Amino acid sequence: MENFVFHNPVKVIFGKGQIKAVGREIPKGSRVLFAYGGGSIKKNGVHAQVVEALASAGLEFREFAGIEPNPRFETLMKAVELARAEKLDYVLAVGGGSVVDGCKLVAAAIDFAGDPWDIVCRKAAPTNAMPLGVVLTLPATGSEMNLFSVISRDETGEKLGWGHPSVMPRFSVLDPETTYSLPARQVGNGVVDAFVHVLEQYLTYPAEAPLQDRLAESVLSTLVEIGAKAMATPPDYQARANLMWCATMALNGLIGQGVPQDWATHMIGHELTALTGIDHARTLAAVWPGVVAVKRPEKRAKLLQYAARVWGLSDGDEDARIDAAVAKTRDFFESVGVPAGLGGYNLGADIPEAIARRLSERGGLPLGERGDIDADQVRRILQAA
Amino acid sequence: MENFVFHNPVKVIFGKGQIKAVGREIPKGSRVLFAYGGGSIKKNGVHAQVVEALASAGLEFREFAGIEPNPRFETLMKAVELARAEKLDYVLAVGGGSVVDGCKLVAAAIDFAGDPWDIVCRKAAPTNAMPLGVVLTLPATGSEMNLFSVISRDETGEKLGWGHPSVMPRFSVLDPETTYSLPARQVGNGVVDAFVHVLEQYLTYPAEAPLQDRLAESVLSTLVEIGAKAMATPPDYQARANLMWCATMALNGLIGQGVPQDWATHMIGHELTALTGIDHARTLAAVWPGVVAVKRPEKRAKLLQYAARVWGLSDGDEDARIDAAVAKTRDFFESVGVPAGLGGYNLGADIPEAIARRLSERGGLPLGERGDIDADQVRRILQAA
Incomplete structure (x- = not known):
């Protein structure tokens, strides 16, 4: 286990009927920017619950609608303008990961003197971010x-x-x-997104961190157990609750403390979304098989552990076990409606080269837990996927 | 899964060489009460590292030594006196769980106008607790x-x-x-303490919380895996690191969110320590077999899950599996030098009655995840143990 610092002060308020807590959690006298996405929260009653919570607490608020999936800088700067004009000093994000991600930039930018794009490029750090609260409506990121x-x-x-x-x-x-x-497509995306978040922090090489390994396997096994139930109609409360908690635990930092991390699938996937608009989770399912195919020798020990502990594959030829674990993972992605591998997405033959070039030009390489994935390996990963 | 609120803002700074972080974490200008136990930190170099960290950061501090195992109110009030006299406004606890527990009361009491014992009796809440920092030297509580x-x-x-x-x-x-x-006895106590902390939050009844179950099993299985290695001389860094992280994860609130909790073993164990002075962890190993013996019907489903997932016992007669899991747990406690069951502690025959009476008189009953352990069951638990 490597040295680490873990500090996660987010207060999680979990369960049905909890939206009213918004009124208690935001300090009296705050002026709230209530930001959300395409308006689905108006159809499912979440908008009304949030308005009721804010109003009963006597909080002033202004609404900003229209933060899109893969939130756009241009849209977010309009929210910043509104917040500045109306002197808003608390950001309430209501939606999925895109709304929350977008509101993080809005919160950081409201009182930031420079160009907020510098924050995104990591050329500058936020100096006086407004406090941010969240009502999550999509378990995933x-x-x-x-x-x-x-x-x-x-x-x-x-x-x-x-x-x-x-x-x-x-x-x-x-x-x-x-x-x-939620449409089934978004639930399935959430299952895959959470699953791959865990794989990025787990499927690397052994690091004498048996607790972290088991915590990661806990999230993976639970997602496998509840994935199909979470897709069911009418919705099953317990399956949705467990999916929601798995997705949060997959990326709140805990399982990745003191261990190597990969993130190559994500870095390549982000480029794929930027070039083609494919949903984030789908790019992960598309790219991941290529990463394991190319990095199989380096990931061998953990692939065998993954096969044994998550898929119960511990007998017989080692390579056959790894093959079976990869096949079961692909089947699992497909079982929640997400195609595994690039084959399902009808992309042009120029994609591998375009992504390798973009990553290379931005100085985003090398990738992976060993920092050994260069432009050539990115091409091979995309060809193998 | 039940509704829950999880909020744990503690910043964990983990790994070798990290004591110097104390100087960065305590705000400039603080006046520090540096509190510790019997002085073992002077022999093992921890005291010197802390003094160096405080001094290099230019922090004023006063030392208070002598917080004992099962920290005594009387001793802690002397630390409060010192802090008040010297106008200290930051408490730094350096030691094991007893020093940390004691310093929590000291931090709460320094600026508290009433009788600090009311805080312990939960008759009053702290109003302006001083900030507390910790350098942990004993993984357990x-x-x-x-x-x-x-x-x-x-x-x-x-x-x-x-x-x-x-x-x-x-x-x-x-x-x-x-x-x-640390003496081997304290390492063994720490292993058992952490293990029973998890059992209190896990060995209850199924609550549709598969992730929490697996997180709990992760800590249990890891403790089983590393227990013997953590006892080894010379000390094995990775085994000690994993024990330390397991002990923290066992009781930082995470694994118990949204699930029923027991704590009967602890409540009875506290009385046993109060009456006889037996080490806290040893009382847990002494009492736990009695709790599972008496509550076996109510805990049956989880006992079978525990047998299967932690001890690999999933075939054959169900009662035989439970018996074997309990026997393996007792063997595990004994393997780290902690006697399991009351038999190993040479206690008087009046103990069951005395403990049942004390708990009953203080209104501490009923106990357990179903709130069904009354004075009679406490007696039976202690007789069965």
């Missing part, structure tokens, strides 16, 4: 309990990740009932 | 990452638990090398 944010920019076709402790949510309400109206 | 504290009082022979969010440590340094000089 873990953004509700971490400091990360991924922002896209039309002008340059970029999709970049950044993070800062000052934009960790003060509180996050996780009410599984808010997910009942 | 989890106090370094939670809000709980257990305090003993000579005058009344009581041992009582209390807790408050304002006494959660601001930071905790967990350096596994600080444990190298």
